[in-house]
Amino acid sequence: xxxxxxxxxxPSAAALRQRSEDRxxxxxxxxAIVLLLLFVLLxxxxxxxxxxxxxxLGYGKFRLVGFENYAHLLGDRxxxxxxxxxxxYTAIVAPVSIVLGLGVAxxxxxxxxxxxxxxxxxxxxxxxxxxxxxxxxxxxFHPTIGPLxxxxxxxxxxxxxxLGASNTVLYSLSIIGIWQSVGFNxxxxxxxxxxxxxxxYAAAHVDGARSALxxxxxxxxxxxxxxxxFVVTISITxxxxxxETVKMLTxxxxxxASEVLLFTIYxxxxxxxxxxxxxxxxxxxLAILVVLMLLQYRVLDRRVHYT
Amino acid sequence: xxxxxxxxxxxxxxxLLSLGALMILAPYIFMISTAGKTQSDIFTSSLSLLxxxxxxxxxxxxxxxxxxxxxxxxxxxxVCGLIFxxxxxxxxxxxxxxxxxxxxxARLMMVLVMLGLLVxxxxxxxxxxxxxxxxxLLNSYTALVAPFTISVFAIFMFLxxxxxxxxxxxxxxxxDGMSELGIVARVIVPNAWPAVTAFAIFSVxxxxxxxxxxxxxxxxxxxxxxPLGLMYFRAAEAGDxxxxxxxxxxxxxxxxxxxxxxxxxxxxxxxxxxxxxx
Numbered sequence: 001x002x003x004x005x006x007x008x009x010x011p012s013a014a015a016l017r018q019r020s021e022d023r024x025x026x027x028x029x030x031x032a033i034v035l036l037l038l039f040v041l042l043x044x045x046x047x048x049x050x051x052x053x054x055x056x057l058g059y060g061k062f063r064l065v066g067f068e069n070y071a072h073l074l075g076d077r078x079x080x081x082x083x084x085x086x087x088x089y090t091a092i093v094a095p096v097s098i099v100l101g102l103g104v105a106x107x108x109x110x111x112x113x114x115x116x117x118x119x120x121x122x123x124x125x126x127x128x129x130x131x132x133x134x135x136x137x138x139x140x141f142h143p144t145i146g147p148l149x150x151x152x153x154x155x156x157x158x159x160x161x162x163l164g165a166s167n168t169v170l171y172s173l174s175i176i177g178i179w180q181s182v183g184f185n186x187x188x189x190x191x192x193x194x195x196x197x198x199x200x201y202a203a204a205h206v207d208g209a210r211s212a213l214x215x216x217x218x219x220x221x222x223x224x225x226x227x228x229x230f231v232v233t234i235s236i237t238x239x240x241x242x243x244e245t246v247k248m249l250t251x252x253x254x255x256x257a258s259e260v261l262l263f264t265i266y267x268x269x270x271x272x273x274x275x276x277x278x279x280x281x282x283x284x285x286l287a288i289l290v291v292l293m294l295l296q297y298r299v300l301d302r303r304v305h306y307t
Numbered sequence: 308x309x310x311x312x313x314x315x316x317x318x319x320x321x322x323l324l325s326l327g328a329l330m331i332l333a334p335y336i337f338m339i340s341t342a343g344k345t346q347s348d349i350f351t352s353s354l355s356l357l358x359x360x361x362x363x364x365x366x367x368x369x370x371x372x373x374x375x376x377x378x379x380x381x382x383x384x385x386v387c388g389l390i391f392x393x394x395x396x397x398x399x400x401x402x403x404x405x406x407x408x409x410x411x412x413a414r415l416m417m418v419l420v421m422l423g424l425l426v427x428x429x430x431x432x433x434x435x436x437x438x439x440x441x442x443x444l445l446n447s448y449t450a451l452v453a454p455f456t457i458s459v460f461a462i463f464m465f466l467x468x469x470x471x472x473x474x475x476x477x478x479x480x481x482x483d484g485m486s487e488l489g490i491v492a493r494v495i496v497p498n499a500w501p502a503v504t505a506f507a508i509f510s511v512x513x514x515x516x517x518x519x520x521x522x523x524x525x526x527x528x529x530x531x532x533x534p535l536g537l538m539y540f541r542a543a544e545a546g547d548x549x550x551x552x553x554x555x556x557x558x559x560x561x562x563x564x565x566x567x568x569x570x571x572x573x574x575x576x577x578x579x580x581x582x583x584x585x
Contacts, residue, residue, distance in 0.1 A: 021408050022410060028403060029410070032397050035397060041422075057440065118324050124331065124564065126512070127512065127564055127567035129516055131534035135541060136335075136556060137334060182331070241429065243519055244516075275437060279433050285429065286425075286426070293425055
């Protein structure tokens with residue numbers, strides 16, 4: 001910045017320099033711009049366009065069908081089921097993993113020597129291959145030889161067929177989802193907690209906030225605002241994108257009881273090869289992500305600035 | 308806060324954390340224990356953690372025989388390595404131009420980056436698949452790597468990092484007659500090391516774990532990445548040989564978990580700094 005101000009004494013030279021700098025900048029950014037066009041902008045435009053066609057892979061010709069795909073989506077029971085299941089899954093996994101993540105972070109924050117150990121343990125699932133861990137969960141949830149039901153039968157409770165029954169499968173997947181994301185949320189909350197100035201707690205104490213609960217609501221919770229908002233958005237987006245465990249363990253079954261959005265899009269587009277119809281679904285998926293982001297910005301604008 | 312905590316509170320806190328830790332660790336414990344059990348052991352005593360006959364060697368041999376483990380791990384390393392290399396090579400110059408140069412398109416680029424942050428691979432997969440199919444590029448490293456060579460997230464992260472870098476450093480380099488590309492290579496990159504390692508962790512964790520895109524573009528064992536390979540193995544074994552399955556799971560989970568345990572401080576920093584996954 002300062003060099004430009006100094007060079008400003010000689011306008012023509014400055015302008016020349018500025019132009020050459022702009023050209024260099026374009027060159028440096030060029031690979032990124034080209035790839036961004038090729039792998040993000042163009043494909044998004046293509047998905048929106050394909051959503052208005054009856055394109056199927058393997059057939060040469062396709063025609064524009066207007067909003068036919070979207071009209072069809074409204075009445076598609078599989079798609080509606082899949083939207084509903086994704087919502088239920090998100091409504092369970094996001095809040096529970098956020099609350100548990102915050103709880104664990106608060107507990108660990110106060111812990112002394114064992115702090116590092118617990119942080120490592122809770123974070124372990126984030127660094128583990130989820131596809132691999134899903135097969136372990138499948139064994140744990142196994143109705144006859146699985147340890148979970150063996151444990152339940154010790155207590156005299158007949159265990160359900162966790163992943164095999166349509167009334168429990170979504171909850172079983174949610175348990176895996178929560179197991180996987182608690183540690184991730186914990187690490188983000190821990191970072192937020194470390195950033196809170198210690199003096200605030202002392203000040204709260206002087207102001208009469210004697211109990212830990214008082215201090216939490218007076219200092220910790222408001223100061224964590226931006227972190228919490230971030231964790232909420234990330235948790236919801238990640239839950240909406242659930243795919244690996246479903247593909248690995250249930251294939252959307254039994255009886256479509258675990259059909260989720262990305263799985264339905266995958267089946268429609270890459271198994272049945274109905275690209276046009278799957279594109280329309282993808283547009284709905286993108287719209288959900290856009291709405292989530294807009295909501296985040298609105299809240300960000302209004303509420304989380306305490307400083 | 309810490310000084311006022313009474314011992315009873317401390318015990319409760321420790322108890323709660325231990326209970327939670329046990330639930331987090333349970334799958335790992337069962338994975339290791341089951342990998343050492345015989346088939347009959349698995350069927351009769353699922354709750355005893357210690358195998359009755361140590362069957363680790365047999366189960367591991369079975370897993371290694373059925374899964375081309377070396378190929379899978381090699382594919383994982385090649386794909387993650389290439390993706391990371393291109394992401395950094397593309398993002399650093401771009402972020403530098405946006406942060407430190409008089410770049411008239413910087414604002415437009417910022418809008419593109421913010422838009423790009425919103426779009427996951429799941430949204431672009433259909434047209435990309437059609438394109439790769441037309442170009443006969445399915446089942447290749449190109450198909451696995453190309454869509455991820457651009458990471459708007461990397462641009463975003465490096466941009467934040469570069470903005471905080473002092474300008475004096477660059478002026479000194481310019482006075483020494485360095486070209487802008489030379490500055491990027493010899494001043495920016497060495498100084499951006501913390502951001503690069505943080506991003507490396509984010510990128511490798513995300514792509515090592517990714518199942519969606521490999522599942523779409525790869526249908527041959529030869530190009531399978533670790534998650535895909537494990538899926539093939541499970542399908543081929545029809546699922547009930549849990550001993551071998553757990554052994555395979557153990558082998559495939561180990562590299563990243565070992566890396567995490569060795570460099571966990573960096574891992575946690577990296578994930579906090581990037582704050583994003585998937």
